[in-house]
Amino acid sequence: MEKALVPPEKKPYQEIGEDLRAQIVQGLYPPGSRLPPERNIAEKYGVSRTIVREALLVLELQGTVDIRQGSGVYVMRVPCEAENEEERLLNSDAGPFEILQARQLLESNIAAFAARMATRADIDNLRRIIEQEQRAIATNDTSQDNSKMFHLVLAGASQNQMLLMTVENIWLQMDGNPLWQQFNAHIASRAYRLKWLGDRQSILAALRRRDVMGAWQAMWQHLENVKNSLLELSDEDAPDFDGYLFESVPIFQGKVM
Structure with a gap:
C-alpha cells in the first residue's frame, strides 16, 4: 500500500498569515479596515515582530493587504475561500x-x-x-x-x-x-x-x-x-x-x- 505524503510542517509566519487570512475571509477585517499593530499581533501569537512582519508581507504580496509605512496595514480585498491550489x-x-x-x-x-x-x-x-x-x-x-x-x-x-x-x-x-x-x-x-x-x-x-x-x-x-x-x-x-x-x-x- 502506497504511503500518503504528509505536507511539511508550516513555519510560524505561514501559520500566522493563514490565520489572519481566515479572519479576513470571515469578515473580522473588511476591505478598507486596518489590522491591529504589529506589536499587538506579536503579543497575541507569542512571536517576534519579525515573524509577524513576514506574515504580513506574504499577505501583501498576495494582494490581500497594503502595508503603509507610518500608517498601518490595511485590508485591500477578501481572498477567495475556495482557493485550493496547494492541494x-x-x-x-x-x-x-x-x-x-x-x-x-x-x-x-x-x-x-x-x-x-x-x-x-x-x-x-x-x-x-x-x-x-x-x-x-x-x-x-x-x-x-x-x-x-x-x-x-x-x-x-x-x-x-x-x-x-x-x-x-x-x-x-x-x-x-x-x-x-x-x-x-x-x-x-x-x-x-x-x-x-x-x-x-x-x-x-x-x-x-x-x-x-x-x-x-x-x-x-x-x-x-x-x-x-x-x-x-x-x-x-x-x-x-x-x-x-x-x-x-x-x-x-x-x-x-
Whole structure:
C-alpha cells in the first residue's frame, strides 16, 4: 500500500498569515479596515515582530493587504475561500531538478525585469530580508524562511502579479516535494546558507544599480550553484533522479529575452 505524503510542517509566519487570512475571509477585517499593530499581533501569537512582519508581507504580496509605512496595514480585498491550489500542487510529480530548471528559466528573467521595475520599498524589503538572514545565520536560527521570502519579494518587485503568482506556485510545489525537502535538509547548513547569502547580496547589488543583465546573471548563477550542490548530494542511479533533465547552458547567451 502506497504511503500518503504528509505536507511539511508550516513555519510560524505561514501559520500566522493563514490565520489572519481566515479572519479576513470571515469578515473580522473588511476591505478598507486596518489590522491591529504589529506589536499587538506579536503579543497575541507569542512571536517576534519579525515573524509577524513576514506574515504580513506574504499577505501583501498576495494582494490581500497594503502595508503603509507610518500608517498601518490595511485590508485591500477578501481572498477567495475556495482557493485550493496547494492541494493540487502537492499531488504533482515534478522532480526537484525539473522544478529548479523552471525556476532558473523564469526567475533569472524576473530578476532582470525587477532591475527596471523595483521601487525603493522593494529594495528596502530585500535588504531587510538579507539582514534578517545574516542575524539568523549568526545565531543558528532556522525558524525563519528568509530564502523563500527573498525570492517572493523579488518576484513582487516586478510589479506583475502573474509573475508573482507563478513563483509562489513553484515554491508551493517545492514545499510539498519529498525529494526537494530531503535535499533542502542537507543544504540548510551554515556553510550553504552563507553561500546563498552571498548570491543574494549579488542579486540585490545588481538591482540597486538597475543593472538588468547583472541581475539576470546573478540569479542564473545563484540557481546554478544550487543545482550543482544538489547534484553533489544526489544518487544518480536512483530511479527518481531527474538531474538529466537539467540544461546548464543558458538558452539566451548574453541576452535577456
